[in-house]
Amino acid sequence: MxxxxxxxxxxxxxxxxxxxxxxxxxxxxxxxxxxxxxxxxxxxxxxxxxxxxxxxxxxxxxxxxxxxxxxxxxxxxxxxxxxxxxxxxxxxxxxxxxxxxxxxxxxxxxxxxxxxxxxxxxxxxxTLMQVSEGVLVAAQKLLLLESVEDHWRDIYLVSRKREAEAFREKWIRAIDVTDSILELLELGLKMDGDRAAHPALEPGKLLRIAVIGDMYAINEKIINNNIFERLCDLGVYPENGIKLRMLFDPGLPPATPDELSLSARAKGYLRHNIGGFADDTVRSAIRFAEEGYDGLIHIYPFSCMPEVVVRSILPRVGADLDIPVLNLPIDEQTGDAGFTTRVEAFVDLIDFRRSR
Amino acid sequence: MPFMAPAPVTERKTRLGIPRALFYYAYFPFWEVFFSELGAEVVVSGRTNKKILQEGLSVSTGELCLPIKLLNGHVADLVGRCDFVFLPYIISTQKGSYYCPKLIASPDIAKAVVPGLPLMSADVDIDNFFTSLFATLREVASKLSTNPVRIYAAFRKALERQELFECHIHAGALFEEALAAARQGRSPADDARGPAGREGEGPLVAVVGHTYLFNDPYISFDLLHRLRERGARVVTSDSLSAAQVGEEFSALEKGTHWSLGNRVVASVIRFSRRRDVGGIVYVTPFGCSSDSLVKEYIDANLPERKPLLVLTVDEHSGDAGVVTRLEAFFDMIARLPAGAG
Missing domain, CATH: 3.40.50 (Rossmann fold)
Incomplete structure (x- = not known):
């Protein structure tokens, strides 16, 4: 076989x-x-x-x-x-x-x-039944894994790193071994209950940064120098703009008035879906700017075709919507120190900007 | 404007700017005829020079490839000199293969980095069932004329010119020669001697790559003419017709996703099979992502090994480096027995 x-x-x-x-x-x-x-x-x-x-x-x-x-x-x-x-x-x-x-x-x-x-x-x-169930379970697991990451961030910010790591490890293992659709639904509720045991987080008090760009760069920790943890260490509330769930996104056209208006504005900057997650990146840049985030970190692999285009367009988006943007191209030459320095400087900048 | 005096009869024509970059080298004959037939004055940006390149570099972000940076320079050169700058979104010109995201979005990039750009654009997407070329052109032409008959007549004329131009290109003429010949209305058969440069005794050198790279003498370090100066006859990857590219690809497991990449792979394979081709020069811009995987397709499918010079160019390339490598390449061809691969 x-x-x-x-x-x-x-x-x-x-x-x-x-x-x-x-x-x-x-x-x-x-x-x-x-x-x-x-x-x-x-x-x-x-x-x-x-x-x-x-x-x-x-x-x-x-x-x-x-x-x-x-x-x-x-x-x-x-x-x-x-x-x-x-x-x-x-x-x-x-x-x-x-x-x-x-x-x-x-x-x-x-x-x-x-x-x-x-x-x-x-x-x-x-059989078609097997495949449909498989797709459904996989999609369900991706969504749960995403909530684990959100909870991990919240716990990391209010409690200590050790507790956040323990939470993540426990629930990722639980998601891995549960294969029934109903049990997964139940697991989601239990996980939310477990999260509630920790103190609540008020993101409004923190600096909020949305991380957008290439799917792979954002979701693979070893590639992105563990950007989410670094931002948490700096006391910043990071939000993942390009989540794993988008892999399973069938790419339906926008339907609600909000989506339509967002998509129309994004088209003013980038008219076509040029592949990868370029259009999602532009859309989420606009969305996060309007939700009042303090800054955007655009992270992408060097020579990534769609994101290099976005990299040229984002400064214009940032200027129009008045939000600072940090561009972080990464490749095998990216050094730890240079990366950290730039992220820290950016956080200082938006902190200063907010205090004014 | 009803309150103003009637416009004088000698009204200034709408000036339409076309940047001398990217798709200029593929479709300019069509655009030139189409827009002048509709009563516009076609303004082409100047030949690439240091100033245009510098302008392009200063407005562009570092990671962009040289051809796009250069496009921005040419667009900036046109701003202020014309009423509109024509830059289409070219997504696909053939079913199932596409242009690189940077090329597709080049108008978006130009718009973002060149302030005050009066962009005139349209989508060219042959692979999309809902758009037709004529509908696209009506949209483009709407700023010049709304008369569909006039637009259709211009379209037919432009198509004729483009076809004649492509006949010359497929017969082996270089861009400038083919453009001049098509403007004069000569057909390839009229040229008894054939286009200049195909004559001679020297080795036949195939230049492959993206048409906007090797046809621009400034960024390709005058490669085509340097080759001719050394007595070589030159044939380029442009000379393959779409059918010939398709033919080469039907033999492969799977084509690449890129129209330009497919042309490179197909022409390297075809030229390396030809006994009269002495060597191949492959010109590629630094950091070209669509070309990066194309080399793997070439390596895996090459029927015969020929001397192959891969010339990577960017804004930092020096004249001397290119000349040295060309000299070494010529020595290599000269040492090989004629016809051996």
Missing amino acids: KRFAFYQIGTSAIATNAFARRLGIETVTLPSPNLATIAKGISLSPEFSCFPFKVLLGSLAQGVERGADVFVVPFGRSVSACQLADFGMAQKYILRRLGHDFDILQLNTVRPDRVLDSFRPHMPDL
């Missing part, structure tokens, strides 16, 4: 593993990227490929060594038009040169029937 491995971002493996269990396929879990993964990826990758390509290639190389035969790219909508569209094939060519062979399965959508069609060649007995 073929063994599948899913590309992963942050904690997405928990969701994709649940999906795989519903389908009854055997999986190889790729290790979370560490310095060895990154070094391996860089040594194999072309110079100007984006940082996520390099890191994922490192993970894939580790995956083939562990016996994966098929790699699944589960990132629905974002495949629309960035380098990600060519990731699979280019990685296949590179690893083939090293004597590894495998298949790439690109899921361009979360529509269960399409997903079923993609898996059929490998799994002839698969």
Whole structure:
């Protein structure tokens, strides 16, 4: 039987593993990227490929060594038009040169029937019911994982780091082992109860910064130098603008009046969906500015095609809406000290700005 | 404006600026005819020079690639000299493959970094079922004329010119030659001798890459003419027709996502199969993300190895470095027996 491995971002493996269990396929879990993964990826990758390509290639190389035969790219909508569209094939060519062979399965959508069609060649007995349930459970888990991160931030800000970490570890494990849809619903309620045991947080009193930009850069801690924890350490309330759930976003057109107006204003800056999460980044920049956030941190991989465009446009958005923007391109050359200094300086700046 | 005196008969024509960058090298013949037929005066930004490049660099953010920085320079050069700057959103010109996000959003970038830009734009998206080229053009032309018959006539004329231009390009002419020939209405068959530069005894060198890069003498360090000066005959990746690009791709497992990337891969494969091609020069801008993975496609699918020079250019490249590498490349070609790959 073929063994599948899913590309992963942050904690997405928990969701994709649940999906795989519903389908009854055997999986190889790729290790979370560490310095060895990154070094391996860089040594194999072309110079100007984006940082996520390099890191994922490192993970894939580790995956083939562990016996994966098929790699699944589960990132629905974002495949629309960035380098990600060519990731699979280019990685296949590179690893083939090293004597590894495998298949790439690109899921361009979360529509269960399409997903079923993609898996059929490998799994002839698969039913639509299994796939639908799998997508549902995976989406549910992504949402819960997102709340864990929100609660982690709140506890981190009001209590100590140790308690926040313990909370995160406990509930991530609980989400991982629960596979029933009903039990997951119940788990969500229990988690909220557990959160309520800690003192409440008043975000209005703190400086609030929204982190926007590339999905991978925002949600993979080792890539973004643990930006959320650093901001919390500086006493800032950070908000994730590009959440993992957007991977499962079917990309429906805006429907409510608010959404329509936001989307129309965003189109004034960026007329087309140019792939990746560029349009989400512009929209969320406008939204957070209007919600009264104190600053925006735009974080993206160097040579990321969509976000480099956004990087040129954001200063204009910031000037129009009167909100400071810090641009943080990251790649394998990014040093810890330089990164920290810039974040600290930015926080000082918005603190000063607020006190005036 | 009913309260003003009637406009004099010799009313000034609407001045329409077209930046000499990016898609200028692919579609300028069409735009030139289309807009002048509609009564506009077409103003092209100056040839790339130090001032335009510096202007582009000073307004652009560092991570952008050289062609986009250069576009911003050309756009800035036009501001104040014309009533509108024409810069379309070109998303796809072929089914199933797209332009790079930076190219698609280049009008958005120009708008954000060049203050007071009177942008005139439209969406060109062949892959989108809901838009047709003519509807797009009506939208573009709405500022010049609302008469659909006139617009259609201009469209037909422009298309003719563009087709003639592309005939010359596919016959092997370089951009300037093809543009001049198309303006004069000559067909490739009229040129008994063939376009200049295809004659001669020297080795045949294929230049592949994005058309807006090697056709701009300033940022490509006059590559095409340097090659000719050394006695080489030059053929570029522009000379492949869309059908030929498609042909090469049907043999591959999967094409890339990018129209320009596909052309690069297809032309490298095609030229490396041709016995008369002595070597290939691949020009790519520094930090070009769409080209970064294209090299993997080339490596994996090359039928025969030919001398291949990858020339990465950016605003910091020096003349001397390029010349040295070209010389080394020529030495390499000269040492290989003719026809050997």
